[in-house]
Amino acid sequence: MKPAPFEYHAPTEVAEAVRLLASYGDEGRALAGGQSLVPLLNLRLARPKAIIDLNRIESLAYHRLEGDVLVVGALCRQRDLERDPAVLARCAAIADALPLIGHLGIRNRGTVVGSLAHADPAAEWPLLAMLFDAELVAEGSGGRRSIRAADFFKGAFSTALDPGEILVEARFQLPPEGAGTAFVEVARRHGDFALGAAGAVVAGDDVRLALGGFDSVPLRVAPDPEAAPSAVNPVDDIHAPAAYRRRLAGALARRALELAKERAR
Amino acid sequence: MTLADFLRGELGLTGTHLGCEHGVCGACTVLIDGASARSCLTLAVQAAGHEVTTIEGLGTPENPHPLMRAFSEMHGLQCGFCTPGFIVSAFEYLREHPQPNREEMRRDLSGNICRCTGYVKIFASIERAAELMSS
Ligand SMILES: Cc1cc2nc3c(=O)[nH]c(=O)nc-3n(C[C@H](O)[C@H](O)[C@H](O)COP(=O)(O)OP(=O)(O)OC[C@H]3O[C@@H](n4cnc5c(N)ncnc54)[C@H](O)[C@@H]3O)c2cc1C
Ligand code: FES
Ligand code: FES
Numbered sequence: 001m002k003p004a005p006f007e008y009h010a011p012t013e014v015a016e017a018v019r020l021l022a023s024y025g026d027e028g029r030a031l032a033g034g035q036s037l038v039p040l041l042n043l044r045l046a047r048p049k050a051i052i053d054l055n056r057i058e059s060l061a062y063h064r065l066e067g068d069v070l071v072v073g074a075l076c077r078q079r080d081l082e083r084d085p086a087v088l089a090r091c092a093a094i095a096d097a098l099p100l101i102g103h104l105g106i107r108n109r110g111t112v113v114g115s116l117a118h119a120d121p122a123a124e125w126p127l128l129a130m131l132f133d134a135e136l137v138a139e140g141s142g143g144r145r146s147i148r149a150a151d152f153f154k155g156a157f158s159t160a161l162d163p164g165e166i167l168v169e170a171r172f173q174l175p176p177e178g179a180g181t182a183f184v185e186v187a188r189r190h191g192d193f194a195l196g197a198a199g200a201v202v203a204g205d206d207v208r209l210a211l212g213g214f215d216s217v218p219l220r221v222a223p224d225p226e227a228a229p230s231a232v233n234p235v236d237d238i239h240a241p242a243a244y245r246r247r248l249a250g251a252l253a254r255r256a257l258e259l260a261k262e263r264a265r
Numbered sequence: 266m267t268l269a270d271f272l273r274g275e276l277g278l279t280g281t282h283l284g285c286e287h288g289v290c291g292a293c294t295v296l297i298d299g300a301s302a303r304s305c306l307t308l309a310v311q312a313a314g315h316e317v318t319t320i321e322g323l324g325t326p327e328n329p330h331p332l333m334r335a336f337s338e339m340h341g342l343q344c345g346f347c348t349p350g351f352i353v354s355a356f357e358y359l360r361e362h363p364q365p366n367r368e369e370m371r372r373d374l375s376g377n378i379c380r381c382t383g384y385v386k387i388f389a390s391i392e393r394a395a396e397l398m399s400s
Contacts, residue, residue: 001286002270008310031308038306039287042267055311079300103376105294105301105354190375 003041007050014059014139014168017052022141022164024050030166031055032074032114035106060168063112065090070132070172078107078115091174092263093131093181093199097124100183103191117167119217121156122193127212128183130220131199132172140165153217179203180264184255185213186248188239195240198228198252200260209257214249225254269293271309272319280320280349284378291377294350295319301357320349323356331397332356332390341390343381351377355391365395 011017021028027049031037040046054060054074061075065086072081078101081087081094088095101107101115101124115125116136129136129149136147138161152160161167175181185197194213200223201208212218214232221231234245269286272278272295284290286305293304296318304317324330332352335341342348351374358373359365370388379387 008308034306034308035288042286042305053311099372103291104373105291105303105376106288108300109302109306190372
C-alpha cells in the first residue's frame with residue numbers, strides 16, 4: 001500500500017512541465033489533484049518512473065465564464081466551481097453533478113481537467129464534456145492543439161492525449177441563457193461512481209441527451225428515452241446486470257430530459 | 266512518501282489514522298490550508314509551503330475542542346478508529362454551516378466511514394458541538 005519509488009518534479013511553468021513529461025516518454029505521469037492517480041500509485045497499479053506535479057503551476061489555477069463558455073484551467077479544483085454561485089446559477093446540470101462527485105474532501109483536491117484526462121467511463125465530467133461539446137486544449141512540445149470531446153475519449157481510461165502532452169484547459173460550450181439543463185445518476189451509495197448517469201439540454205429545438213457509465217466512454221445519443229436502452233452496450237458485473245443497466249439508461253434519460261424541460265424558460 | 270506516512274512516521278503525529286490508503290475511508294483526513302483532504306492521497310512534498318492541520322492541532326486532552334468534548338459526551342465513537350477523520354471533516358463542516366442539519370451532514374460527511382457507530386451518534390455529537398460552540 002505504498003507507492004513504488006519514483007522521481008518527482010514540481011515545475012512552475014507549463015513549458016517546463018511539458019519538457020519534463022516529454023523527456024520521460026511513456027514513463028512519466030502528470031499529477032493534478034491526485035485523487036485518482038495516488039490510489040493507483042499506492043496500490044502499485046501504476047508505477048511511473050517520474051511524477052510531474054502540476055500543482056505549483058499557478059497560471060493553471062483559474063476558471064471563468066466567457067459569454068456562454070465555461071473555461072476551466074487544469075488546476076481548477078472541482079470544489080472551486082461548487083463554491084462559485086455564478087457557475088452554479090449559469091448551468092443547472094453542473095450544479096446537479098458536482099455534489100455527486102466523490103466526497104467533499106475529494107472535490108477539494110480533485111480537478112475538473114484531471115477527471116477528463118483520467119477518463120473513467122462512469123465519471124461525471126467526461127459526460128458533461130460530451131453534453132456541452134467541450135473543447136479540450138492540450139499542450140505538448142509541438143505547441144497547443146484543441147481536441148473536441150467527441151474525439152478525445154477513446155475508451156475506458158484512454159484518451160487522445162499523446163505521451164508528453166498536458167491538458168491545460170477545458171472549454172464547455174454552455175447552451176444559451178434560458179435553456180434547461182439537468183444531470184441525474186444512480187449510485188449505490190452517495191459519492192460512489194455511478195452505475196449510470198444522464199445529462200440533458202433543452203434549448204428550443206436543440207434537445208440533447210448524453211449517457212455515461214454504460215459504455216467504455218460517455219455517449220451522445222438521440223434524446224428519446226424509449227430508444228436509450230438500445231443505444232447503450234452495458235456489461236454484467238458485480239454491481240449490476242446488463243439488463244438492469246439498460247432499463248436504467250431509459251429511466252435516467254427520461255428523468256434528465258423531463259427535468260431539463262421543466263427548467264427551460 | 267505520502268503526507269499521512271510523514272505525519273505519523275516522521276513527526277510522530279499518530280492521531281491521523283490510516284484505514285484504506287486509497288482514498289475511500291476518510292480516516293486520514295487533515296486540513297490543508299483549511300480545506301479537508303485525504304493525507305493518504307497527498308504526497309508529503311506537496312505540503313511544502315502549505316498549512317497542515319491534524320487532529321492534534323484542533324485540541325488536546327487537557328484542552329479539547331468542543332467537537333472532541335461532544336464526541337465523548339454523546340458517545341460519538343466506539344473503537345475510535347474513524348474519529349480523528351470525522352472530527353477534522355466535521356470541523357470544516359461546522360465552519361461553513363454553524364447550524365448543522367442532518368441532510369447536509371450526510372452529504373458533506375459521506376467521505377468518512379465508520380464501522381461501529383451506525384453514524385447516528387456521530388451526527389448527534391456534531392449537533393452538540395455546534396451548541397457548545399455557539400454558547
Ligand atoms: C473515494 C473516491 C471517490 C471518487 N468518486 C468519484 C465520482 O463519483 N465521480 C468522479 O468523477 N470521480 C470520482 N473520484 C475521482 C476524483 O474526481 C478525481 O479527482 C478525478 O477523477 C481526477 O482528478 P485529479 O485532479 O485528482 O487527477 P489525478 O489523480 O492527479 O490524475 C488522474 C490521471 O489524469 C492524468 N492527468 C491529470 N491532470 C492532467 C493534465 N492536466 N494533463 C494530462 N494528464 C493529466 C494523470 O496523469 C492521471 O493519469 C473519486 C475519488 C475517490 C478517491
Ligand atoms: S486512509 Fe486515506 S482515505 Fe482511507
Ligand atoms: S468508532 Fe469504530 S470505526 Fe467509527
